[in-house]
Amino acid sequence: MANQNLRENDEPLLIADDLSKSFGKIIACQDVSFKLYPGEILAIVGESGSGKSTLLQILSGQQSSGQGRVSYRMRDGVTRDLSTLGEAERRFLFRTDWGYVHQDPAQGLRMAVSAGANVGERLMAVGWNHYGRIRAAASSWLERVEIDVARIDDTPRTYSGGMRQRLQIARNLVTQPRLVFMDEPTGGLDVSVQARLLDVLRNLVRELHLAVVIVTHDLAVARLLSDRLLVMKGGQVIETGLTDQVLDDPAEHYTQLLVSSILSP
Amino acid sequence: MSVMIDVTNAQKTFTMHLQSGIELPVVRGVNFQVDAGECVVLSGPSGAGKSSILKMIFANYRCGGGRVDIRHQGTLIDIATAEPRQILNVRRSTIGYVSQFLRAVPRVATIDVVAEPLIANGVTRAEANDRAGRALHRLNIAERFWQLPPATFSGGEQQRVNIARGFISDLPILLLDEPTASLDAANRAVVVGLIAGTKRKGTAIVAIVHDDEVRRQIADRIIDVTGFTAAA
Amino acid sequence: MSSPAYNFAYLDEQTKRMVRRALLKAIAIPGYQVPFASREMPMPYGWGTGGVQVTAAIIGPADVLKVIDQGSDDTTNAVSIRKFFVKTAGVAATTATEDATIIQTRHRIPERALGEHQVLVYQVPIPEPLRFLEPRETETRRMHALAEYGLMHVKLYEDIAKFGHIATAYDYPVKVNDRYVMDPSPTPKFDNPKMDNCAAIQLFGAGTEKRIYAIPPYTKVVSLDFEDHPFVPYRFNAPCELCGSEDSYLDEIVTDDKGGRMFVCSDSDYCEGRQAAGHTGSLISAPYKERAARG
Structure with a gap:
């Protein structure tokens, strides 16, 4: 079991090969390559317009790349080029083995249905057909993201911003994905709310041994959550390495500027 | 005695891009080894590059050249050129680092901050908490504070939490950056005791200590880093 | 013309x-x-x-x-x-x-x-059963194409969460x-x-x-249903007051403004056929307690 886990962790989960994409004359990303291993948390940082969100969309198969390839090691152990997956396979992957946390929870949640159904939907989509068990799973997930279970039948419309974001995380994690994409998950939240969210995220990510690609412009968030950092500027990865290494010993001009611009690191 | 740390001709230069790209050499030609069960203290005036060397061993700073070999699970790994995930492995199971300041996550309880390295290494929550509690106890952090986040603590208290965390997992290599700087005499003595105990278990220690008394008590060897200091 | x-x-x-x-x-x-x-x-x-x-x-x-x-x-x-x-x-x-x-x-x-x-x-x-939860036609068509029907159960889940049972009484997917x-x-x-x-x-x-x-x-x-909340056809638990039918679907007819009401077959041809064959109901508008015919 342990040996198998070791082998599992030794092979990359997600491989980006030479990804490039441009919109007309605008280069969204250029020659981006990296490997993400199981349980690894990679933060993509850079200012707005640096191409990080486009990159996230390409990685998660929501946009095609003009050039290059994204491969993923499926649950059966076979690594496959995402562009060769059929739509059904890709969508299945998206709602089972992957998660996607949007900056705006309203985009990732069904605002008109209850929190319990929001969490349970992915389970029902993979064939869970027992109300009691679905509800029990939803309750336990609400607890894990620190939402009062008494609120299980309320719609996210009645939730605060921080609760919505935690609900979105529960909704994504209920099928025990191996890879989660996050697009500025703490954006637009108060500092105290952010701290709680980060704490919840940090614990879950470790407990579940999740691999995460997180896009953020907040270096403090990157430091707290990520193992590795990809600094982007003008669509290119200009610096990469261990998170604390890049933040404490930035090599590139732009990275130094970025690090020195933080108010409180 | 097996060599745990082998630094060969390491060097570090900062390029300050924001100051029109001036080069700031810090150290060069750094050469030393540390054996298991040995405590090496780096000495030299402020700015001589002691902390930089420590950070290079922890791979928090990149090396501009040379090698920093670390004995990790029986084999030497050059941490200066290792892959990020290798470095993370080395940090998880080989190198502990007690920095000058505690960098804790907001909202996380003191006991969890201390127990975290154990949990990362697969120790059960109950045992980790038990060991964390004993470590905090030894460093005179009263139990009523254990559930509070350390961000609200005084500098000395935070430093002791940091030390508890650093010493808890019995890693083969321990890097200490001014562990006693803001401690009173009684707590300094506790730290000296901790270091002695870890050494007996075979841990290789590299420390920066300004307090002469403490240095005398813990150092097996003192390396004067001014020999490595690069002239600007 | x-x-x-x-x-x-x-x-x-x-x-x-x-x-x-x-x-x-x-x-x-x-x-x-x-x-x-x-x-x-x-x-x-x-x-x-x-x-x-x-x-x-x-x-x-x-x-x-x-x-x-x-x-x-x-x-x-x-x-x-x-x-x-x-x-x-x-x-x-x-x-x-x-x-x-x-x-x-x-x-x-x-x-x-x-x-x-x-x-x-x-x-x-x-015609679109998924419309209630997914307003985008492009998306619902794709869901049908790929047989992604988890959403349908979300609707039933909501019913049970709100009412304790699947309360959808018509338009049942x-x-x-x-x-x-x-x-x-x-x-x-x-x-x-x-x-x-x-x-x-x-x-x-x-x-x-x-x-x-x-x-x-x-x-x-x-x-569609859940294992622990199986599909149950619903009818008022009463006989038709015109033909006495115990198994037909009933309409509830309010007879006055004092709570009086009667239940009669919704299928008028079926009801008339039974009456012609000699079946009779109570014809007295006694108020029945409304409850689901469960199990």
Whole structure:
């Protein structure tokens, strides 16, 4: 079991090969390559317009790349080029083995249905057909993201911003994905709310041994959550390495500027 | 005695891009080894590059050249050129680092901050908490504070939490950056005791200590880093 | 104005062919919603224009037509559609279920089992069962294509969470031929079991939404549910006060402003048939306690 886990962790989960994409004359990303291993948390940082969100969309198969390839090691152990997956396979992957946390929870949640159904939907989509068990799973997930279970039948419309974001995380994690994409998950939240969210995220990510690609412009968030950092500027990865290494010993001009611009690191 | 740390001709230069790209050499030609069960203290005036060397061993700073070999699970790994995930492995199971300041996550309880390295290494929550509690106890952090986040603590208290965390997992290599700087005499003595105990278990220690008394008590060897200091 | 103003059954032949093509496709892919070029009909949308176009496309001079609205042959909608076809196609009309070859219905399936010689045409207001939770048509079509039906259970989950049981009483979603999830139009869920393995052809027309779908004869139709909350057909727990029927779907009729009410068969032909055969109900409007017929 342990040996198998070791082998599992030794092979990359997600491989980006030479990804490039441009919109007309605008280069969204250029020659981006990296490997993400199981349980690894990679933060993509850079200012707005640096191409990080486009990159996230390409990685998660929501946009095609003009050039290059994204491969993923499926649950059966076979690594496959995402562009060769059929739509059904890709969508299945998206709602089972992957998660996607949007900056705006309203985009990732069904605002008109209850929190319990929001969490349970992915389970029902993979064939869970027992109300009691679905509800029990939803309750336990609400607890894990620190939402009062008494609120299980309320719609996210009645939730605060921080609760919505935690609900979105529960909704994504209920099928025990191996890879989660996050697009500025703490954006637009108060500092105290952010701290709680980060704490919840940090614990879950470790407990579940999740691999995460997180896009953020907040270096403090990157430091707290990520193992590795990809600094982007003008669509290119200009610096990469261990998170604390890049933040404490930035090599590139732009990275130094970025690090020195933080108010409180 | 097996060599745990082998630094060969390491060097570090900062390029300050924001100051029109001036080069700031810090150290060069750094050469030393540390054996298991040995405590090496780096000495030299402020700015001589002691902390930089420590950070290079922890791979928090990149090396501009040379090698920093670390004995990790029986084999030497050059941490200066290792892959990020290798470095993370080395940090998880080989190198502990007690920095000058505690960098804790907001909202996380003191006991969890201390127990975290154990949990990362697969120790059960109950045992980790038990060991964390004993470590905090030894460093005179009263139990009523254990559930509070350390961000609200005084500098000395935070430093002791940091030390508890650093010493808890019995890693083969321990890097200490001014562990006693803001401690009173009684707590300094506790730290000296901790270091002695870890050494007996075979841990290789590299420390920066300004307090002469403490240095005398813990150092097996003192390396004067001014020999490595690069002239600007 | 000398020549007849309308083609046989009102629609021109080209339009009928277009509708028939859609119907053939619908029958070939049970439960799948086929888009069709719905025409303006001489009645408002919402009055069954989809059903009327389907009927117009399949009706022949020898057909016998029955039209019901909420089970009854004599409500406004049923009467006007029946008159429409009698006038434009000159076909015979009937109220007797067993005599009809085509039955156009709004919201009910007759109590009497249908036979192989019959076609049931449903008027459908909203054909998309996923619409309640997913407003994007592009997305719902993709979900059907990929058989991603988790969302359908979300609706049932919400019911149980809110009411303790699946409270959806009509428009109750079904899965047809183990493939497509289909909206049976706003029939009461009491009628859902009748759709399963039915000998007659069932055709569904949604005029406003421009969709046609179908269930061929003897096709498996399963009402969606949860293991621990199985599908239960619902009816008022009372006998019909006119014919004494214990197993037909009942309408609740308010008789005064003091809480008085009575329950009578919704299927007027079935009720009259039973009365003619000598069955009688209490005829006394005693208030019954309303409760679900469970298990």
